[in-house]
Amino acid sequence: MLDWLRKFRKLVFAVILLVAALLFYSYHLRYRNQTTFFEKTVLEVTAPLQKGADYFFHTAGRWWDSYLWLVSTAEQNRLLLEENRRLRARLQELDEVALANERLQRLLEFRDTMQLSALVAQVFAEDSTSWFRTVVINKGSADGVEEGMPVMVAEGVVGRILRVAPSESRVLLVTDPSSALGALVQKNRARGIIRGQGGYLTMEFTLRQKDIQVGDLIVTSGGGGVFPSGLPVGHVVRVGRPSYGLFQSVTVLPTADFFRLEEVMVLRREQK
Amino acid sequence: MRRLLLLTVFIATAVLVQTWLFPRMFPISWKPDLFLVMVVYLAFFASFFQGALACFALGCLMDVFGGNVLGLYGLVYAALFFVIRILVSPINIETTFPFYYMVALGTCLELILIAFLVVFFSPRGGGVWALVTFGLFPQAGLNLVAAFVLLKGLQALRRKAFWAADLPGPSLEESGL
Incomplete structure (x- = not known):
């Protein structure tokens, strides 16, 4: 037996490691929503280094922007001042809209919604x-x-x-392939499931007879218990209706800029 | 002992570059996978038992830094180590060409294994196929470039720094691709 083990020790080791790794993975898959001690430790130990690296890159980037690109600074300054004036005016408008919205919400007793x-x-x-x-x-x-x-x-x-x-x-x-959330088209409340596809999103299980157009805003439905309802998710950029089947395929570009x-x-x- | 220490420092440097430098240098979508290059390197030049365990540990680290289920990359990298080890056992590893070939092959195998495990074990992992389909060639290209730079750097280090002469790697006479 010992001779056999010695002879095939590499094969035995490989099989044991692979089976152990598979069991390890499937065990953690069951508790995928919990953070393990190992993950906590690695995150804690590496966080100061990551923050240091982040600080270094930000400082280097600021130094580069401040000293090496002075050539275009005057023009940038003029454009920024112009933009600043425009944004200030817009902000005042929005403040008025926000105040009006607040009053209306109070009137309509909608204060209970979105109070997280x-x-x-x-x-x-x-x-x-x-x-x-x-x-x-x-x-x-x-x-x-x-x-x-x-x-x-x-x-x-x-x-x-x-x-x-x-x-x-x-x-x-939300762009991660394993991410999914309940969503609906804001204008006609057509429901679907938003899935991540890497750089964009797709809306699945939306009935093909629902009228969805390019540019429509997709918001969270509130189903699933994670996201409150009404949060913007993205805009429709492509709608495909196959000649048969129950559902249409909708491609959505996220409103948040992940870059x-x-x-x-x-x-x-x-x-x- | 000295060789093991050098190898540990070499791998730790690659981990630092992959986790802290690359995410800031490259956009959120595509970046070279130095961990995979390290798995191929270990399969070529490390001892069987140390290499296998190191690959599993590297995979677990990758899971933490990638936010995956702990063990996914551990399993994938351990499996890749054994497959590459079997494939390279009959060939001459003193030249660099098999290394690049295995990096390209390793990228394909890694993607297939990840996609299989994610889709098979997770009911919501279907979208990973889209990334795999569109991402295979850019990822393989980036990994090959990373492997080329890494081997060139390693050879230069072994040639010029006396303390790094014990680092395992291809023959110093080899000129590259």
Whole structure:
């Protein structure tokens, strides 16, 4: 027996390691929504280094922008001042609209909807693989963040909390292939499931007789218990209606710009 | 012992570059996979038992940094290590061409294994096929470039730095592709 084991020790080792790895994976698959001790430890240990690297790149980028591109600074300054004036005017308009909206909401007793408190967090690291879409934010369980909490920016839905460590969390973006959320077309309330496809989204299980046009806004439906209803998800960019079948295929471009994620809001479960 | 220490430092540097430098250098979609290149490197030049365990550990680290279910990449990298080890056992690993060939093949196998595991074990993983279909060639190209730069850097290091002479790698006389 010992001779046999010695002779085939590499084969036995390979089989044992592969079976153990498969069991390890399937065990964690069952508890995929929980953050393991190993993940927490790695996140905690590497977070200071990641923050340091982030600081270094930001500083280097600022230095580059400040000193090496002075040639176009005057023109940029003029354009920015112009834009600033335009935005200030727009902001005043929006303040008026917001006040009017607030009064109307009070009148219509809609105050109970969308009353989740929000926590602002900063994105400091991105996914290190090409196949999955996640980012790391600087708020964790110590700040009240929990797995499954929705994350968004002013433009729309970003994703949901996937893993939580005491001072940082990993966010699964809606563009990740394993991400799915209930959504509806804002104008006619046609329902569907939004799935991530890497750089864009698709809306599935939308009945083919529903009138969906390019440019329509897609919002969260509130089903599934993760995202509150009415949050913007994206705009329709392509609608395909095959000659047969129950559903139409809808391609959606997210409203949030995932290439420029800096600050995000984590929506907490408690009321404001 | 010295060789093992050098190998550990070499792999740790690759992990640092992959997890902290690449996400800032490349857009969110495509970036070279140095972890995979390291798996191929270990399959070529590390001992059987150390290499297999190192690949599993690398995979688990990749899972944490990628936000995947813990063990997904661990299983994939361990399987890739064994497959590449079997394939390269009868060939001369002193030249660099088999290394590049295995990096390209490893990229394909990695994608197939990930897609299979994600789709097979997760009811919501269907979308990964879209990434696999469109991403295979750009990812293989990036990985080949990363492997080329890594081998060139490794050879230069072994030639010029006395302390790195013990690092395993292809023959120093080899000129590359």
